[in-house]
Amino acid sequence: MDIGTTLVRNARRTPHKTAIHYGEKSYSYVEFNREVNKLANGLISRGVKKGDKIALMMKNSDTYMVTFYAIMKAGAVAVPVNFRLTAKEVDYILNDSDASIVFFDGEYAELVHEASTEKVALQVSAGPTSNGQTRLEEVTTIDESEPGITVDEWDDAEILYTSGTTGNPKGALFDHHRILHVAFSTSIMMKIGPEDNLFHVAPLFHSAQLNLFMITATYLGSTQVIHQNFDPVQALKAIDEHQISLFFGIPTMYNFFLQVPDKEKYDLSSVKRCGYGAAPMPVPLLEKSMEMFGHDQFFNMCGLTEGGPGGVLLWPEDHKTKLGAGGRAMLNTEARVVTDSGEDVHPGQVGEFIIRSEMVMKSYYNKPEETQKALRDGWLYTGDLATIDEEGYVTLVDRKKDMIISGGENVYSTEVEQVLYKHPKILEAAVVGLPDDTWGERVVAIVVLKQGETIDYVELKDFCRKHLAGYKMPTDFFEEKELLRNASGKVMKYKLRESLKAGSSKY
Structure with missing residues (x-):
């Protein structure tokens, strides 16, 4: 089986079932196909070849899904690109991946033109074009027949950038x-079926929304609701209107939901399961989110x-x-925490968290040395520090x-953040x-x-002192309007460190 075949089968099995809702548009499975x-x-x-x-480089949309599955059916390899990157960063990915074609939303036409290397032979815009770029309509044909390209399950499908x-x-x-x-395991673990309505509001260039949910939902023949951007009020409305079940x-995102003043007016009772991941979820936030959705069917997807x-x-x-724990090994996965000697x-x-499964990448594309460091004896060495208890529960x-060593003591940032x-x-x-000249590093x-809200930082230090050992105590606090995150929602700590070294107001 291949990814494109899963769509074909549902177009034949349930041709008139709704596959996609996007804005005012809807597609049945046969129309989508x-x-x-x-x-x-x-x-x-x-001239695209296997x-x-x-x-x-596209935001969530119906066009994104059509383009992704067209790439699969053509036997090509999809390279999703974070649409919030700069031209220099996009150029790096296009060059590193050997991309020969790039699809993008019209708003990125100038950026893509600036970024594209000589390897990119075709720039295709889903909107306005710039500097001789090609419009999506010019690439699309009227031929609705199956492409007839034989795609094997061992053929390459994706290059996902970390x-x-x-x-x-x-x-x-x-x-x-x-x-x-990934799709098989997710459907079993989260009990997803054709009857479910799934919501794509996290970016589809990210492996979680793409592989865990978009590909799984299409494989199963579920209905998928797409939002281009995350707006907490609009997302709550969509959950209510479309009876989202997962x-x-x-x-x-959960944090922003909780800040909506009149969130109680939206009916969230259709949501029977909630997943969270991509970044640690503080326990207080998790407890409040369970209260908001009215159930405890929450899955921490720590991958x-x-x-x-x-x-x-x-x-x-x-x-x-x-x-607060990460959990035990997922279905079809083994997990360990090991010392430097293995x-x-x-x-x-x-120790270091390592995993082994059918779902682990083949390699880092064109990076044999990096691959050798990460994949050893069949295990993926994640670079994450974790503990594991007697029952096999791993906690990152x-x-x-990112580990801080202050005065010879290890300080784990997540403990302080909690x-x-x-x-x-x-x-x-x-x-x-x-x-720090004295301690090596300071927290x-x-x-x-x-x-x-305003806060008394003397009081905050006293608050921390009640819960943390002295060497784990933050010596300084920096107040910002928002944390510097990438589009996957992960805090970019190395960027924060660079910014703080350059100087910022502290309390």
Whole structure:
């Protein structure tokens, strides 16, 4: 089986069922499949061959889904690109991935023109064009027949670029076999079926929304509601209007939901399961989110791009006794926490989190040395520091590169952040280490206050002192209007450190 075939089968099995809602437009499965075929045949007519790399720099839309599946049916490899990147960053990904075609929303026409390397032979805009670019309509044909390209499950399907929270992103390469195993596992773990209505509001260039939910929903023949951008009020309206049955979001989205003043007027009772991931979710935020949705069927999906995404899962029943943990190994996955020498750590001891599964990437694209470091003896070394208890529950404590060493003591930023999130006036917090002549590094905290709030930082230090050992205490606080995040919702701590080193107001 391949990813494109899953759409074909549902177009035949349930042709008139609604596949996509986007704005005022809706597509049945047979209509969706026809649109995909028209573009796939257009790509083939322009010389696209199996294995060619095609980039997508597009926001969530019906066009995104049509383009992605057209790439799959043409036997090409999709390279989703973060639409919030600069021209220099986009140029890096297009060059690194060997992309020969790039599809993009019209608003990025100038940026794509500036970014495109000589390798990119065709720039295709879904809107306005610039500097001789091609419009999407010019590539789309009237031929609705199946393209007839034989795609094998071991053929390459995606190059997904890591979030780059510690430097330049790397392209994780996946074939159809690996991505379909993500869909199989997700559908079983979260009990997703054709009857479900799923909501795509997290960006589809990110592996979580793309592989865990878009490809899974299409494989199953579920109905999919797409929003181009996340607006908490509009998202709540959509949940109510479309009777969304499964919602996935990053912790920031749940936080914004809770800030909507009249959120109680929206009927959220159709949502039977909630997933969260891509960043740690503070326990107080999780508890309030459960109260808002009126149930405890929450899944902590603690994984990484290189895993498909995959890793560990905290099931709803585990939230009663293991709240705050990452979870146990997902279906079809093994998980361990090991020392630098590769031995399993003792319960409670900190080590590196590693996984093995059918869903783990083939390699980092064109990076053999990086691949060799990450994939060893069949295991993916994630670079995440974690603990594991006697029952196999893994709890992430930090990225290796984000761990703070102050006076010879290890300080894990997530532990300090969990304390800060308990303060009633704090909306968001991030903790990093800065160089210190005496201690090597000192602990500092960046905080975002809830709307209309002010805070006494002497009082905040006293609050922290009640919950943290002295060496874990933030020495300085930096107040910001928002945390610097990438489009996947992850805090870019290396950027925060650079900004703070350059000087900023502290309290």
